[in-house]
Amino acid sequence: MNIDADFTDAEREVRATVREFVDRSIRPNIARWYDDAVFPVELVPEMAALGLLGMHLHGHGCAGRSAVEYGLAMQELEAGDSGIRTFVSVQGSLAMSAISKHGSEEQKQRWLPRMAAGEVIGCFGLTEPDAGSDPSSMTTTARQDGDEWVLDGAKRWIGLASIAQIAVIWAMTADGVRGFLVPTDTPGFRVTPIAPKLSMRASIQCDIDFDGIRLPHDAVLPGAVGLGGPFSCLNEARYGIAWGAVGAARDSFDQALGYAQQRTPFGRPLASFQLTQLKLVNWALEIQKAQLLALRLGRLKDAGRLEHHMISVAKLNNTRVAIEIAREARAVLGGNGITLDYSPLRHANNLESVRTYEGTDEVHTLILGEKITGHAAFRG
Known part of the structure; x- marks a missing residue:
């Protein structure tokens, strides 16, 4: 194309x-x-x-x-x-x-x-042990005590927390959800890396517990009140995921194509068989469509015309396409595909996390369902 x-x-x-x-x-x-x-x-x-x-x-x-x-x-x-x-x-x-x-x-x-400059690493604490797709039910709280804020609660699946120096923590206050800047060396701030994992193994996700930690009055982010604050950040991350998934799919395709050109079962290249070509053609079509969707999203974002449901279109489609390509590419690699000498199964395992964080398939489906029908189906 x-x-x-x-x-x-x-x-x-x-x-x-x-x-x-x-x-x-x-x-x-x-x-x-x-x-x-x-x-x-x-x-x-x-x-x-x-x-x-x-x-x-x-x-x-x-x-x-x-x-x-x-x-x-x-x-x-x-x-x-x-x-x-x-x-x-x-x-x-x-x-x-x-x-x-x-x-x-x-x-x-x-x-x-x-x-x-990479001198300070940050993390973003929204998800909780019992509040992933429904952050409105968060139980982490922040209350004012004189000139200080007191935070109590827990967060889960927080990327980079164990190596971060500053954490953006979202908590329920008397005025609604607010964001707080929390130095990770604050007394009472406890981080536990989550292990073992079958996905995102070259990455860091953690549990965080807060036990009456005290913060100065200016720790709060003044420009965010309500869930619109964290959601505006999630949309930035979801946008990047729509592009990232294309990269994982493309790399899986490239690895399978290169292998199929070199592998010679029955005395001929695996790439010369009709079933292999069918797979490669289908993957190429989906990768091209995903790339065009990501590019459309980017052009709209640069023009200031991007609407939040459009991000759901690309996040849902591109992660779904990428994980299917990665899985099927592993099959083309045969038994060798289960080793780390090749990337598709590693990509497929990672994409199980990518399709879950920043909104599951189900969440983005319901966002689009509401856009199409006008009916919000998040709550029965």
Whole structure:
């Protein structure tokens, strides 16, 4: 479809730069990191130097790149591994985005430049043990006590929490849901990495417990009251996922195609068999459609015309397509496909998490169902 012709020179340059980084620093090591369940913190300075941290944010040391440029970067990172892309998403689209969108000028100046430089790592605490898809039922609370805030509660599946220096924590207050900036060395802030995991093994997710932790009065993000605050950040992350899933699908396709060209069952290349070609053609069609959908989303975002339900279209479609391609690509690889010598099964395992976080398939289906019918089906 020659989609490359629809990208600008600057967009292709971003893609090439991040792809080179992935080929050089991620691909040779990802099998070991995944097998050992290790997030490579040594990559953070290089990702910061490439301008990947908060790259779509403007000012305060952030790169200020376009939505399409950001999307292409996420696509290339996830072609390497979903866990690496997730780091950039949590840091930039969630933690930094919350401060950029809803923080005071003092909070922005204090945190964003150092986060963009990779000197400070952030996390984003919304999901709870009993409140994933329904954050309105959160039980984490914040109450005022004189000039201080007192937080109590728990969060779960919080990316980067064990290596973060600052946490954006969402809690229920007398005025509704508010966001708080919580230094992770605050007394009473307890983090426990979640292990073992079958997915996102080269990434970090944690449980967090709060036991009467005390924060100064200016720890609150002044620009966010209600669930619109965290949802605006989730939409940024969902947007990046729509692009990232294309990268995982494309890498799975490339691995299966290369293998099928070299494998010679019954004295001929596996790629010459009709059933193999059927699979490859179907995958190519779906990847092209997913790429066009992501590009449409990015152009709308850059033009200021993106509506939140449109993000659900791309997040739902592209993750669903990617996980099916990754699974079927593993089958083309046969028994060799269950080893970490090849990427599709690793991508498929990671995509089980990607299709769940930032809104499950069911949640995005119901968002679109409400858009189509006018009836909200979230509650019976």
